[in-house]
Amino acid sequence: xxxxxxxxxxxxxxxxxxxxxxxxxxxxxxxxxxxxxxxxxxxxxxxxxxxxxxxxxxxxxxxxxxxxxxxxxxxxxxxxxxxxxxxxxxxxxxxxxxxxxxxxxxxxxxxxxxxxxxxxxxxxxxxxxxxxxxxx
Numbered sequence: 001x002x003x004x005x006x007x008x009x010x011x012x013x014x015x016x017x018x019x020x021x022x023x024x025x026x027x028x029x030x031x032x033x034x035x036x037x038x039x040x041x042x043x044x045x046x047x048x049x050x051x052x053x054x055x056x057x058x059x060x061x062x063x064x065x066x067x068x069x070x071x072x073x074x075x076x077x078x079x080x081x082x083x084x085x086x087x088x089x090x091x092x093x094x095x096x097x098x099x100x101x102x103x104x105x106x107x108x109x110x111x112x113x114x115x116x117x118x119x120x121x122x123x124x125x126x127x128x129x130x131x132x133x134x135x136x
Contacts, residue, residue: 015034021033027049028066
């Protein structure tokens with residue numbers, strides 16, 4: 001889906017994670033999974049599902065006796081939209097500022113640093129390869 005992904009609240013993310021693991025699911029099925037993790041009532045889960053349907057993030061199949069819910073966006077699409085929103089809100093849209101702050105964090109292990117270095121080394125190669133593909 002290429003439309004702009006609507007904002008999802010923290011509580012709605014919990015519901016989406018359940019639907020990304022398995023879909024379609026009924027509200028009761030989503031609730032039975034979430035009641036192990038959260039101190040929520042069934043009514044809370046139904047309210048969150050209704051909000052997600054209204055936002056256009058979750059679809060609902062009403063052709064059966066019991067409604068089933070399914071995600072309309074992939075987990076990757078929602079994560080990318082949330083990451084961009086975070087960068088815009090906290091770092092003024094500048095990815096570099098966020099990366100510098102994370103890299104300066106003392107909790108990075110030598111393995112983390114080597115992995116980041118490897119990703120950065122590969123980045124120009126993958127960009128020039130994709131540009132070459134699009135020019136053909």
